[in-house]
Amino acid sequence: MPDDSVLAYTASNRKNDPISINYKKSQSYIIPCSSAFRDRVTALADSQGASVADLARAVLMLVPNETVMATEDPGEPAPDDREVVKLQSGPSKGRTLRRKPRLQLRLPIGYDIARLRRALALSLKMAEGDRQLSIESSEDRTRRQNDSEARARLEEDIEQLQRIIGDLAFEPLRNGITSRSEALHVMGFAPTAVPDQKAIRGRYRRLALVFHPDSPFGDHQRMSQLNEALEKLTRA
Secondary structure, three states: OOOOOEEEEOHHHHHOOOOOOEEEEEEEEEEEOOHHHHHHHHHHHHHOOOOHHHHHHHHHHHOOHHHHHHOOOOOOOOOOOOEEEEOOOOOOOOOEEEEOOEEEEEEEEOOOHHHHHHHHHHHHHHHOOOOEEEEOOHHHHHHHHHHHHHHHHHHHHHHHHHHHHHHHOOOOOOOOOOOHHHHHHHHOOOOOOOOOHHHHHHHHHHHHHHHOOOOOOOOHHHHHHHHHHHHHHHHO
16 A cells, blocks of 8 residues: 555646546435444544534545545445434334444535545544645645755765775774874874874864764774874874
8 A cells, every 4th residue: 555644735636636526516425334434434523523524525625536545445344234223204114224334425426435435534544643634835745856865865975985984994903002103004194104293183183073983984993093093192
């Protein structure tokens, strides 16, 4: 089932909706469903001071048809799920019947029963927090897509930079720093170099930006040896 945790609606969705609805005429729809589903939908409508038709109408107007149809159809009631009704008029007045539980609502002509049942199921999911409705323009959607693509490129660049730094970074010395030449090596100087204090501290600051554990490329062992190298070279 497609991920529709965010339901996006734009005007173009409605223009391209393949369902043909006659908004000038209406009809009464009888929607067979389980008694549990009927009760949940009815309770939701009552809690909102609305009718069941209002719930269905809101979803059908605001949510693209492909999202409604991607919602699981609760289906018809089980064979043993029946309601008992007493006839109130006609020749059989007073007679009791066992029939499928149902929801009855009046909407424009042209809706499929399964689509209406899905729309009501979606209204329950939104009310219960399982789905969210997000209003966005085509420009918003394009901007979000561009942001996602830019973020993906940035993540690729960071991964590549991590590989480069890993290839260029010094290998931590197994026994720590025991000599001036080893300290120079850790700092990235030639073993026979004689850098002044300004050069040493400047190199330390730049390398600390890379190897500090809080940086994206941080390495605790390398940072520790970098500190050892600074202490040895500035003490000498």
